[in-house]
Amino acid sequence: MIVDERITAYINSLGMELPQELRALEADALAHYVPIVKKDTQGALKFLLTLQQPKRILEVGTAIGFSALFMSEHTGADCKITTIEKVAMRLVEAEKNLTNPIYPHKDKIKLIKGEALEVLKQLVEEKASFDFIFLDAAKAQYMSFLPELMKLLEMNGLLVTDNVLQDGTVTNSRYSITRRDRTIHSRMREYLHTITHMEELSSVILPVGDGIALSHRI
Numbered sequence: 453m454i455v456d457e458r459i460t461a462y463i464n465s466l467g468m469e470l471p472q473e474l475r476a477l478e479a480d481a482l483a484h485y486v487p488i489v490k491k492d493t494q495g496a497l498k499f500l501l502t503l504q505q506p507k508r509i510l511e512v513g514t515a516i517g518f519s520a521l522f523m524s525e526h527t528g529a530d531c532k533i534t535t536i537e538k539v540a541m542r543l544v545e546a547e548k549n550l551t552n553p554i555y556p557h558k559d560k561i562k563l564i565k566g567e568a569l570e571v572l573k574q575l576v577e578e579k580a581s582f583d584f585i586f587l588d589a590a591k592a593q594y595m596s597f598l599p600e601l602m603k604l605l606e607m608n609g610l611l612v613t614d615n616v617l618q619d620g621t622v623t624n625s626r627y628s629i630t631r632r633d634r635t636i637h638s639r640m641r642e643y644l645h646t647i648t649h650m651e652e653l654s655s656v657i658l659p660v661g662d663g664i665a666l667s668h669r670i
């Protein structure tokens with residue numbers, strides 16, 4: 453938790469109620485320790501989707517499909533969502549959820565199985581483009597995804613990157629964290645430095661959830 457727990461709880465108490473079926477999916481994910489978008493991040497995501505009104509969304513990191521289904525609720529009927537996942541166990545659950553008729557907008561979503569970097573390269577080859585990208589996968593890989601994401605992100609498009617502050621630990625001294633986290637943190641810092649200094653992007657980092665970076669392609 454980056455922001456004081458009481459403040460986060462208060463903000464979340466003002467937020468929207470999820471539809472019953474998504475609430476059940478969220479509870480199921482949390483019960484099984486599947487890392488899905490936090491409540492306050494959901495609020496930010498909903499706000500951005502309403503503002504941007506995207507037509508083509510790319511999500512990197514499906515997990516069990518919660519955020520894809522959440523985005524399908526807050527976008528127009530003509531919006532398509534492409535989401536990428538590589539882990540077999542997650543894919544089984546994602547496929548089950550994304551074909552479940554209880555989710556009224558599931559048909560907007562296309563699940564692509566595979567290693568994100570390879571899928572992104574394939575999408576570039578196919579000349580795909582997106583006006584909204586939600587990056588929520590392995591943090592250490594964000595830097596290697598970035599060149600491909602920039603080829604896919606349209607002018608005026610929005611790149612939303614989740615978990616960029618690693619629950620606030622990204623600023624911890626390197627001596628107080630494990631070797632693995634040290635690598636993730638230094639790669640994340642490199643990613644954040646890059647997106648905040650790129651001419652093609654106007655970026656802001658917000659202490660929402662585990663930290664989100666919003667980058668507008670200009």
Ligand SMILES: C[S@@+](CC[C@H](N)C(=O)[O-])C[C@H]1O[C@@H](n2cnc3c(N)ncnc32)[C@H](O)[C@@H]1O
Binds near residue numbers: 520
């Ligand atoms: C934080 S979870 C995604 C949560 C999901 N966006 C949600 O909020 O419902 C990250 C997911 O990214 C997947 N992932 C991580 N690195 C990946 C990669 N290189 N290619 C494809 N999937 C990846 C993981 O298996 C995991 O399921």
